[in-house]
Amino acid sequence: MTGPTAEDPWPVRTVARKIADWINRLGTVWVEGQLTQISARPGTGTAFLTLRDPAADVSMTVTCSTGLLRRHEPPLTDGTRVVVHAKPTFFLNRGTLSLRADEIRAVGIGELLARIERLRKLLAAEGLFDARRKRRPPFLPAKVGLITGRASAAERDVLANATARWPAVRFRVENVAVQGALAVPQIIAALSTLDKDAEVEVIVIARGGGSVEDLLPFSDEALCRAVAACRTPVVSAIGHEPDTPLLDHVADLRCSTPTDAGKRVVPDVAEESARVRQLRDRARRALHGWVDREVRLLTQLSSRPVLADPFTPLERRAEQVDSLVGRARRALAGRLAQEQAALTATKARLTTLGPAATLARGYAVVQHTDADGTPRVLRSIEDAAAGARLRIRLADGALHAVATDDREPAGEGS
Numbered sequence: 507m508t509g510p511t512a513e514d515p516w517p518v519r520t521v522a523r524k525i526a527d528w529i530n531r532l533g534t535v536w537v538e539g540q541l542t543q544i545s546a547r548p549g550t551g552t553a554f555l556t557l558r559d560p561a562a563d564v565s566m567t568v569t570c571s572t573g574l575l576r577r578h579e580p581p582l583t584d585g586t587r588v589v590v591h592a593k594p595t596f597f598l599n600r601g602t603l604s605l606r607a608d609e610i611r612a613v614g615i616g617e618l619l620a621r622i623e624r625l626r627k628l629l630a631a632e633g634l635f636d637a638r639r640k641r642r643p644p645f646l647p648a649k650v651g652l653i654t655g656r657a658s659a660a661e662r663d664v665l666a667n668a669t670a671r672w673p674a675v676r677f678r679v680e681n682v683a684v685q686g687a688l689a690v691p692q693i694i695a696a697l698s699t700l701d702k703d704a705e706v707e708v709i710v711i712a713r714g715g716g717s718v719e720d721l722l723p724f725s726d727e728a729l730c731r732a733v734a735a736c737r738t739p740v741v742s743a744i745g746h747e748p749d750t751p752l753l754d755h756v757a758d759l760r761c762s763t764p765t766d767a768g769k770r771v772v773p774d775v776a777e778e779s780a781r782v783r784q785l786r787d788r789a790r791r792a793l794h795g796w797v798d799r800e801v802r803l804l805t806q807l808s809s810r811p812v813l814a815d816p817f818t819p820l821e822r823r824a825e826q827v828d829s830l831v832g833r834a835r836r837a838l839a840g841r842l843a844q845e846q847a848a849l850t851a852t853k854a855r856l857t858t859l860g861p862a863a864t865l866a867r868g869y870a871v872v873q874h875t876d877a878d879g880t881p882r883v884l885r886s887i888e889d890a891a892a893g894a895r896l897r898i899r900l901a902d903g904a905l906h907a908v909a910t911d912d913r914e915p916a917g918e919g920s
Contacts, residue, residue, distance in 0.1 A: 585686035651700035667768025743767035
């Protein structure tokens with residue numbers, strides 16, 4: 507059999523019947539979710555419920571007999587976590603899909619706690635609880651984002667305590683469901699909205715106390731992962747001191763109650779003013795102490811003799827310099843006189859030993875000229891031949907003479 511074409515299309519009833527035939531061949535399934543919109547009108551044999559996925563915006567219609575719904579103990583209410591045994595059914599006339607339930611089981615507290623414990627171990631193994639990834643909220647945020655129930659005590663506690671501590675604090679409040687099937691998707695949507703707001707510097711998720719079932723949304727895996735992925739620091743303020751949903755471990759800061767969150771998200775203006783006064787006083791005392799210490803130091807320095815009378819040391823040093831200059835001059839003059847006397851004595855000795863002194867006593871120096879014209883001192887009569895020209899040097903001049911043959915050896919005429 508060929509499929510439909512544009513020229514030979516199937517009518518709606520054929521398509522609906524084929525879908526119904528395919529779905530009717532499916533077997534029964536066990537489905538878990540949260541109940542919402544329970545409707546069981548008196549006089550009708552069928553009850554209508556909506557089964558919602560707690561971690562996603564997905565829901566399905568469930569039908570069952572009103573007797574099955576009424577016999578259930580404890581009675582089923584909106585937000586109850588259940589496991590349903592049902593068969594998928596396609597209603598041909600309306601073209602809708604629903605689940606026909608023949609058994610509904612409420613998930614017990616023990617099972618819920620066991621699931622939370624398994625999820626706790628999983629998230630811890632992934633490092634979502636690691637203290638190193640947690641960010642420190644700002645000291646004084648420009649704007650605080652608050653996710654809480656509408657007109658709830660938690661909202662009043664956070665706003666009242668934060669405003670009392672810091673009157674100028676600004677809030678952006680996102681009211682959401684804080685329990686039941688709608689809680690998780692609404693909280694995640696509000697978290698995304700506040701995280702995108704550039705003015706919001708810290709986000710507080712607050713809810714008052716409640717039963718384990720009431721606080722189940724704050725242990726939801728999708729919410730925990732959304733908080734871990736948030737760029738803005740997140741403060742968890744869920745329930746009372748003993749309540750510890752998984753959100754407390756993932757958040758950057760855990761507060762025991764919404765009141766505690768209001769006190770910790772902003773500083774106390776009175777405490778900060780007192781701290782500023784204390785720091786100002788400390789700074790003033792430190793400055794005064796430093797000035798006093800420097801004044802004492804200057805006083806001590808100015809009282810020293812060298813600064814009290816700076817000219818006396820200079821005069822004393824000047825006298826020392828004058829004395830040393832006088833000593834140097836006297837030493838130099840004495841040394842010059844001593845050297846002058848030594849030089850005079852040496853000059854006298856040289857004069858005495860010189861040839862001029864010998865000539866002055868009546869002696870003469872006789873020279874003759876060699877054949878090559880070099881004058882030489884005549885030392886022997888044999889050195890001068892007859893007729894040799896002689897030069898006689900006396901004390902006051904020189905005479906020229908000619909040697910003769912008359913020779914007188916030494917000792918003959920003496």
